[in-house]
Structure formats: structure tokens, C-alpha cells
Amino acid sequence: MATLLDQVTELENKIKNHDAYGTSYKWSPRDFELGKALGQGKFGHVHVAREKKTQFLVAIKALFKSQIVGSKCERQVLREIEIQSHLKHPNILRLLTWFHDERRIYLVLEFAAGGELYKHLTNAPCGRFPERTAARYIYQVADAVDYCHQHHVIHRDIKPENILVSSDGDLKLADFGWSVHAPSERRKTMCGTLDYLPPEMIKREVYDVSVDHWCIGVLLYEFLVGKPPFESEGQSSTYTRILTLDMTYPKYVPEGAKDLISKLLRQSSKERLPLEGVKNHFWVQKFRN
Known part of the structure; x- marks a missing residue:
């Protein structure tokens, strides 16, 4: 049976191979400066963050893989990422990019200051x-x-x-x-x-x-x-x-x-x-x- 890491990697490749997501840059937590906490979700925390190179403000939601697996919500989380990655509308919060390491999945989201x-x-x-x-x-x-x-x-x-x-x-x-x-x-x-x-x-x-x-x-x-x-x-x-x-x-x-x-x-x-x-x-x- 595929592990969550396998599933996430497969989804990552699938989205990157999509026409609109052809970027080859590999993002990591090192690219961002974390700011204050915006809230707490089911599987982790949300922080305001600044992309170091451009100084662009974003929100980063960090999800713990162990909690996702423990709650048997792998499919739900992966489906959420795939769906939101492809939605582009002025009244829908943009998922700008996402990446993962051994412990967490990081969603880089549009920052809604309000x-x-x-x-x-x-x-x-x-x-x-x-x-x-x-x-x-x-x-x-x-x-x-x-x-x-x-x-x-x-x-x-x-x-x-x-x-x-x-x-x-x-x-x-x-x-x-x-x-x-x-x-x-x-x-x-x-x-x-x-x-x-x-x-x-x-x-x-x-x-x-x-x-x-x-x-x-x-x-x-x-x-x-x-x-x-x-x-x-x-x-x-x-x-x-x-x-x-x-x-x-x-x-x-x-x-x-x-x-x-x-x-x-x-x-x-x-x-x-x-x-x-x-x-x-x-x-x-x-x-x-």
C-alpha cells in the first residue's frame, strides 16, 4: 500500500505536469520568514509569512503528516490540495504553491489580511x-x-x-x-x-x-x-x-x-x-x- 509520502509525491508530480503548474523550482521552508500565528487547524498551524526574495506576504498552513495518517484523512487532504491548486477566481483563496518534507505538508496560500x-x-x-x-x-x-x-x-x-x-x-x-x-x-x-x-x-x-x-x-x-x-x-x-x-x-x-x-x-x-x-x-x- 502506498504511504502518504508516496501519495503526496505522486500528486506533486501530477500538478506540476499540468500546463499551468510547469514550474521546476523546489520550494522549502527556508524560502519563507514565519510571522505571527493566524490560527490553528485540525492538523497544524497557520502563520503569516514573507517570501524572502520578493518580500511577498502569504499565509502558510503546515499540516503534520502523522496527524493526517492518524485521522485517516489522507484522501481528504490530498483532494483538497488538488482541487484548490486548480481554482483561480477573485473570490476564492488561492493556493499559490505547496511542498512537503518528512514531517509536514506546507500549503502556501494567498494572505487575506481581513x-x-x-x-x-x-x-x-x-x-x-x-x-x-x-x-x-x-x-x-x-x-x-x-x-x-x-x-x-x-x-x-x-x-x-x-x-x-x-x-x-x-x-x-x-x-x-x-x-x-x-x-x-x-x-x-x-x-x-x-x-x-x-x-x-x-x-x-x-x-x-x-x-x-x-x-x-x-x-x-x-x-x-x-x-x-x-x-x-x-x-x-x-x-x-x-x-x-x-x-x-x-x-x-x-x-x-x-x-x-x-x-x-x-x-x-x-x-x-x-x-x-x-x-x-x-x-x-x-x-x-
């Missing part, structure tokens, strides 16, 4: 975004996810914690740990975050890219209210609320936003508004100019 969107949301007045901000943000997320879908990638874990903010205030969809490349666009794995799970996942049904449409509806609600629409005490009650679409809108949620959310949070995945429809929705367009 940090996690979740922190911006919790620090906003009343813990929610004004509608102009929410509309602008939801357009950017929908555009990024639409790009993913055009490249047969389902994100499967869209939420404020997995979105970063750039220095100029634009959003960067990040954390592709649960993403999958699915040309057939039909999957059955249950994954993601409890409050964002769509009905078809809870019912263990086959699903497609429209699970991301559902998540965008939940996301918009959280932008405007400060919490997800189906949040409950326990898992079973959250499941029940999702399956029965048991949700209420506070009075301050604008009618246009309610209309958009209601077109995304549909039990039938076929009835959910296409992402082009999200971007062109009258409420979103109202704040585009």
Missing part, C-alpha cells in the same frame, strides 16, 4: 451585517461557488468560518477540506456543518451541486440575523427544523432578502434558485451600484 468573515459578523453592530453589505457579500460568494460548479467542484461546507476577507474588503471562499470534484455531480457522503446541512443530506439521499445553493441561503440568513435559521439545542431538533423548514424571519429582515432566501431554502433541490439567479436577483442588484 481574517475570518465570522469575526467580522460577530463584531458587527447587533452581530449582523447591514443589507448593503450582506447583498454585496452574497453576490461574491455566489459568483465563487458558481465558478466551482462550472469546474465540477462542490464545496459542501460554505459558512462564515470558511470565508476570509481580503485587505480591500472582498470575500475569499476558503477551506476546501470537504470539497469534492464530481463530474457526475452526484454524491451521497454526509458532510459539512450541522446548521447548514440540506434536507437531502440528512435523509442520506443522493445529492448534487444544489447542496451549495441551500448553504448560500442559510449563509444569507446568518448574515442578516446573526445566527443560522434552524439553530436548536440539539442535533435531532436541528434536523427536524431543517426537514420541516421550521424558520422565522425577524421583522428587520428586508422583504427582498426574504424572497431570495426562500428561493434557496427549498426542500426539493430542483426548485432552488440557480446561482446566476442569485447574482441577478433584484435585491442583490439593488446594492450592486
Whole structure:
């Protein structure tokens, strides 16, 4: 059986042989000066770093191979690297390059100086975004996810914690740990975050890219209210609320936003508004100019 080192080396060769990744330079930790810690992930730490030659700021995520193997997440991590290596969109966090040594895998990522969107949301007045901000943000997320879908990638874990903010205030969809490349666009794995799970996942049904449409509806609600629409005490009650679409809108949620959310949070995945429809929705367009 191939070791993680073998698998990583094979993936490295595969990506470098791709037309867009023909560079032969072998990066190493010596090329970077590590700065302050930005956060801690499941398998390691994230630091801001400076590339010594160009002084270019990046974020470096160092993953411990032993922890990846111990958690039996080799396939998930390798899939995340391969998917994010090929996505190039202004609202998707770029994986600029990556390398590895005996102990770690290093992901060199675009540095999003604004940090996690979740922190911006919790620090906003009343813990929610004004509608102009929410509309602008939801357009950017929908555009990024639409790009993913055009490249047969389902994100499967869209939420404020997995979105970063750039220095100029634009959003960067990040954390592709649960993403999958699915040309057939039909999957059955249950994954993601409890409050964002769509009905078809809870019912263990086959699903497609429209699970991301559902998540965008939940996301918009959280932008405007400060919490997800189906949040409950326990898992079973959250499941029940999702399956029965048991949700209420506070009075301050604008009618246009309610209309958009209601077109995304549909039990039938076929009835959910296409992402082009999200971007062109009258409420979103109202704040585009």
C-alpha cells in the first residue's frame, strides 16, 4: 500500500505536469520568514509569512503528516490540495504553491489580511451585517461557488468560518477540506456543518451541486440575523427544523432578502434558485451600484 509520502509525491508530480503548474523550482521552508500565528487547524498551524526574495506576504498552513495518517484523512487532504491548486477566481483563496518534507505538508496560500468573515459578523453592530453589505457579500460568494460548479467542484461546507476577507474588503471562499470534484455531480457522503446541512443530506439521499445553493441561503440568513435559521439545542431538533423548514424571519429582515432566501431554502433541490439567479436577483442588484 502506498504511504502518504508516496501519495503526496505522486500528486506533486501530477500538478506540476499540468500546463499551468510547469514550474521546476523546489520550494522549502527556508524560502519563507514565519510571522505571527493566524490560527490553528485540525492538523497544524497557520502563520503569516514573507517570501524572502520578493518580500511577498502569504499565509502558510503546515499540516503534520502523522496527524493526517492518524485521522485517516489522507484522501481528504490530498483532494483538497488538488482541487484548490486548480481554482483561480477573485473570490476564492488561492493556493499559490505547496511542498512537503518528512514531517509536514506546507500549503502556501494567498494572505487575506481581513481574517475570518465570522469575526467580522460577530463584531458587527447587533452581530449582523447591514443589507448593503450582506447583498454585496452574497453576490461574491455566489459568483465563487458558481465558478466551482462550472469546474465540477462542490464545496459542501460554505459558512462564515470558511470565508476570509481580503485587505480591500472582498470575500475569499476558503477551506476546501470537504470539497469534492464530481463530474457526475452526484454524491451521497454526509458532510459539512450541522446548521447548514440540506434536507437531502440528512435523509442520506443522493445529492448534487444544489447542496451549495441551500448553504448560500442559510449563509444569507446568518448574515442578516446573526445566527443560522434552524439553530436548536440539539442535533435531532436541528434536523427536524431543517426537514420541516421550521424558520422565522425577524421583522428587520428586508422583504427582498426574504424572497431570495426562500428561493434557496427549498426542500426539493430542483426548485432552488440557480446561482446566476442569485447574482441577478433584484435585491442583490439593488446594492450592486
